[in-house]
Amino acid sequence: MAETQKVILIGDGAVGSSFAFANVLSSGVGQELGIIDLNEDRVQGDVLDLIDVLAYTHPKHVYKADYPDCKDADVVVITAGAAQKPGETRLDLVSKNMKIFKGMVQQVVDSGFQGIFLVATNPVDILTYATWKFSGFPASRVIGSGTTLDSARFRQEIADTLNVDSRNVHAYILGEHGDTEFAAWSRSNVGGLQLYDWIQENSAVDEEELIEKFYKVRDKAYEIIKLKGATHYGIGVALNRILKAILHNENAILPVSSYLAGEYGINDIYLGAPSIINNQGIRNTFEMELSEHELQLFQDSAKQMRKILDEALAELED
């Protein structure tokens, strides 16, 4: 990667602008941030507003960009497209956003872009797959935000229950970023102690209460959207975390949406799975040893997504 690391954001709505804010607050996660959106006034306004942050944070070149600017970018972050309305599921957005992505990804590729795509638009697993297909890039250079946000919600929920710091909770939500996601309970640990052992030793909660907490995590987006119309801070920070893992060549393990080629018995689909992220993109997606029930839930999630993906790809060809 070049010395000056350049990021282009496509989509400057609630999610995109929260990501941009997180990015200008954090030190050294790229030196350039160019922003593209159909709403050019919004971009111009956000650029002016974000520049006001720099004197109190870190230097960065923030500007209104266009597709040719993607040419020498290290990462293109996509948050553009339709968002859920109250009562809608993420999967209700498939048709609209697939069409938007076809044109958008083509324009990025036409610029000569050779970097890494990082996708957050919903349904994120389907649209990450679409970005991979439309771009013709190797799967390692197309990453979706996957279940990074869900896992952050899950870790915080467990941390609040046990009264510990969420940074010491290692726990993943895997599968679809959506209704068929599941908690990898059997692999969850707190400070190195298996979650189930911790619970037994501290009798903090019973198993039923824990399951309720998973439902709360799974349905949290619906709750926030009902209350304020969008969720954006959590994903903004999650995207910046993934971006940092790429630009700083961290080899960090994050449950991003990754292309599965046999892992967990799943093929040819993107889903949230723990993956090692560095400046090449996804270095490796590894197989955690899940319980039989968890593995079944993973495969069920994949089946459901495969069906939606096939329908969406067929519709696009009509």
Ligand SMILES: NC(=O)C1=CN([C@@H]2O[C@H](COP(=O)(O)OP(=O)(O)OC[C@H]3O[C@@H](n4cnc5c(N)ncnc54)[C@H](O)[C@@H]3O)[C@@H](O)[C@H]2O)C=CC1
């Ligand atoms: N992956 C995740 O964990 C999360 C994903 N999301 C998803 O992120 C997406 C964005 O959500 P919001 O920012 O709340 O929506 P928003 O409606 O506030 O912003 C979307 C932006 O995309 C722009 N846009 C639409 N078509 C475009 C095109 N062809 N080219 C350039 N810009 C275009 C719009 O002008 C708008 O500014 C949604 O699909 C939402 O469901 C939201 C939260 C979490």
Ligand SMILES: CC(=O)C(=O)O
């Ligand atoms: C909207 C969405 O995908 C989320 O907050 O999880």
